[in-house]
Amino acid sequence: MKNKFLELKNISKSFGKVSALERVNFYIKGEPEIVGLIGDNGAGKSTLIKIISGIHTPDCGEIYINGKRMENWSVVKSRASGVETVYQDRALAMQQTLARNIFMGRELTSIFGFVKSKLQFAEADRLMRTIGFTSKVFASDSAVVNLSGGERQGVAIARALYFKANLMILDEPTTALSLTEAQKIFDFIRQARKGGSSCIFITHNIYHAYDVSDRCVVLDRGKIVMETDREHTTVEQLVKDMQKIAQNNGKVREGINNARS
Amino acid sequence: MAGHRIYMITSISRFIEKNRRALIALLVLSVMMIIFLIINPQVFLNPLMYKAIFKTLSMFIILASAMVFVIVSGEIDLSFGSIVGLAGWTLVLTLESGLSPYLGVLFALIVGAFIGFINGIIITRLGISSLVSTIGMSFLIRGLIYIGTKGMGTSVVYLAGTPFYNAFIGSIWGFPVNMLWALGFVVLSVLLFDYHIFGAQISCVGDNLESSLEMGINVATIKTLAFVYVGIASAIVAVQFTLTNQIFYPGSGDGLLLIVLAAVFIGGTPGWGGIGTIMGSVIGACIISVINSGIIAAGVSYLFKEFFYGLIIILALIGHKLNEKRC
Ligand SMILES: Nc1ncnc2c1ncn2[C@@H]1O[C@H](COP(=O)(O)OP(=O)(O)O)[C@@H](O)[C@H]1O
Ligand SMILES: [Mg+2]
DSSP, X not given: OOOOSEEEEEEEEEETTEEEEEEEEEEEOSSOOEEEEEOOTTSSHHHHHHHHTTSSOXXXXXXXXXXXXXXXXXXXXXXXXXXXXXXXXXXXXTTSBHHHHHTTTSOOBOGGGBBOHHHHHXXXXXXXXXXXXXXXXXXXXXBGGGSOHHHXXXXXXXXXXXXXXXXXXXXXXXXXXXXXHHHHHHHHHHHHHHTTOEEEEEESOHHHHHHHOSEEEEEETXXXXXXXXXXXXXXXXXXXXXXXXXXXXXXXXXXXXXXXX | OHHHHHHHHHHHHHHHHHTHHHHHHHHHHHHHHHHHHHHOHHHHTOHHHHHHHXXXXXXXXHHHHHHHHHHHTTOOOOOHHHHHHHHHHHHHHHHHTTOOHHHHHHHXXXXXXXXHHXXXXXXXXXXXXXXXXXXXXXXXXXXXXXXXXXXXOEEOGGGTTSHHHHHHHSEETTEEHHHHHHHHHHHHHHIIIIIBHHHHHHHHHHHOHHHHHHTTOOHHHHHHHHHXXXXXXXXXXXXXHHHHHTEEOTTTTTTXXXXXXXXXXXXXXOTTSSOOOHHHHHHHHHHHHHHHHHHHHTTOOGGGHHHHHHHHHHHHHHHHHHHHHHX
C-alpha cells in the first residue's frame, strides 16, 4: 500500500466568528483517483481547497504529503508538491493573452529572464487542442476577456496539464458551463487520471459528482458528514443520503429558531 | 501572390490590434502637427523649433516610459517630481564636495532608486495606498530639500562644455545626446515591458492581484521594482534637468508631475492597470512637448497653453474610450 499523496488531519479554520471548517480529516490516495467534494453553498468547500493549495493557513491541524508532515505550508510549497488549483473565480487576468495566463507566475524564460513568447504561444495552442478547444475564433495571443466561459475554464485547466500536476483541484468548474462544455471537462478529468493525476472535483451537483468521481465526500457546514465509494453506492442512494443531511440541517435551523423565540 | 497578400493583411491587422492604443495617440499627434503646420509653416518647418522641443522632450519621455510600469501594476507614483529634485541636489552636493561629477550621477541614481524602494516598501509591506503615500513622500522630500538648501539654488554653469556635460546633454553630429539617453531608456523599457518576465508579471499583477498571488507571483517585489524603476528614471532626468538649466534650484522637478502623467494617459495607458504601452507614452510625451513649445511658436499667446493642454488631453482620452468600445 502506497502512502497517501495528501492527508489533512483535524483541520479547523474560522473567519472571525464564522467557523468555516471544524476538525476536518481528508485525504487523497497515492494512486490516481477522482474525488467529488459535494456540499451546499457556504459548506466550506472552497475554504478546504484553499487550505490544500496554501492560500489559507488553517487555525489548527496537520498537513501531510506522501506521509511527510509539512511545516509552514504555503502556495509555493503546495505547487512544488504538484498541486494545481483551478479556482472558482477562475483566477484569470482578463486583459492578458491566453498564453500569458497559462504560464502566469511560471513564464518560460531564457537567459536574463526574457519570455519565450513563441514557445508559450505554441504550447498554449497545443494544450487547448489537447483539452478539446479547437475554436478558430481565438488564438493563443487573444485576450482572455474575448473567450467563452468554457474556454476560460480550459485556460485554467491547461495550466494544470502543462505543469503535470499530481493533484488537480477544480472548484466548481462546470457551474457556469453548457452541458457539452461540462462534458469536455469530465472527459479531461478522466484523461488526466489515466495520465497519473488525481483530481478533487468540487460541485454542488450530485449527478455531476457521481458521474465522474471514484469517491464522494460530503461537506456540511464545515464538517465532513459522509464519505462513500462510487462502487458501493448508487446515485439514487446518494441523493437520498444528501436529502437526509439537508433535513437534519432544517431541523437544526428549526431548533435554533425555537431557541431564539 | 494572393496568399502573400492575405498574410500581409493579417499581419498588418494584427499589428494594429496589438498597438491600437499607441496608434490612436499617434493619430492625435499627427493631426496636431498638421494643424500647427497649416497655421504657421515657417516656424514648424524650422529645425530650430525641434531643437527647442528636444531639450525637454527627453525628460518627458524617460519619466512617462517609467511611469507605465507603476500604472500598469495598478499603482500610481506622485513623488517622482520630488525625486528629480532630490537626485539633482545629490548631484550638486557631490560637485560641491569636489568629487567627480560622474560619481555625482552614480549617487543620484542610488538616491533615486532608494526612494523608489522606500515607496515600494510603504505600499506593499504596510499596505498604504500609493495615491496617498506618494503624495506624502513628495512633500517630505521637497521639504527636506528646502530645509537642506535653505531655499537657495546652486549654479553649475561651469560645467557647460565639459566632457561630462557633453556626455549627457551635448550633441553628436548635431543630434542631441539627451535624446539618445531617452532612446536608450525607451529601448530598455520596451524590452522589460514587452519581452521580459518583469513586464509579463507586472501586467498580471495589475490585471488580477488576487490571482497573481495565487499563481505564486511575488507581487510585493514586482511592485517595489516598478517604483525603483521610476526612481532611477527620475535620477536620470535630474541630471539632464540640472545640466540643461545650468542651475539646481530647490523646486527642481515640481512642474513635471501633471505633464508626465498627462503624457502617459494621452499615450493610451489606461488608469485601471493590467495594460499599458511604452510607445504610447513616448508619443504622449511628444504631444505634450509639441503643445509646450508649439503654442508659443505658433504665435498664440502663452496664456492659451494650459487651455490647449486640457483640450488635447480630453480629446485624446475620448479617442481612447471610443477605440475601446469597438473591440
Ligand atoms: N475570506 C473569507 N473571509 C470571511 N469569511 C469567509 C471567507 N471565505 C469563506 N468565508 C466563509 O466561510 C464559509 C465557507 O465558505 P466557502 O468555503 O467559500 O464555501 P463553499 O465553497 O462551500 O460555498 C462561508 O460562511 C463563507 O462566508
Ligand atoms: Mg466555493
